[in-house]
Amino acid sequence: MNIGIASREEIQARTLAIVRGELKVKPDDPKIWFNSIESLAQVLSSKNKLLLELISQAKPESMTHLATLSGRKMGNLSRTLHTMERYGLVELRKEASGVIRPLVPYSHVKLDLTLTLSQAA
Numbered sequence: 001m002n003i004g005i006a007s008r009e010e011i012q013a014r015t016l017a018i019v020r021g022e023l024k025v026k027p028d029d030p031k032i033w034f035n036s037i038e039s040l041a042q043v044l045s046s047k048n049k050l051l052l053e054l055i056s057q058a059k060p061e062s063m064t065h066l067a068t069l070s071g072r073k074m075g076n077l078s079r080t081l082h083t084m085e086r087y088g089l090v091e092l093r094k095e096a097s098g099v100i101r102p103l104v105p106y107s108h109v110k111l112d113l114t115l116t117l118s119q120a121a
Contacts (some may be wrong), residue, residue: 001088001106004030005113030112032087037113043087044109048080052089056104063100064090070099 011033017023034040051070060066063081067074069076081102084090091103 001032001108002028002110003040004033004114005040005111006033006035008035010111011035032089034087040111043083043089048084051077051080052104055102056107059102059103062097063102065106066102078112 014023018025026058034043051072054060054070055066058066058069060069063074063077066072067077070077072080081090081092085092089106089109091105093101093103095101
């Protein structure tokens, strides 16, 4: 999965250009956008990266099982997982039994970060 960082205005302008047909999305374009490096760092903190690894390796059958494995409190874990789900880093799959099972759909993420300011027209 490719991740991009851009201001809200840049993300909005890009989205509108795509809708108008002025910009074609390429397969390697970022699928998920953060509006700052700080927000990316919060979501992909070392602690959260370990949580993603734990989900990927242990394949917990429920959030309760993951809470036990990770030693995190359920409320904190739920908030973290829902945030990660908004960014597409985690899937929270509702099973037939009604249990919510966390899954990690990707094994790698790539960051697309522009280091130069865009030139004003």
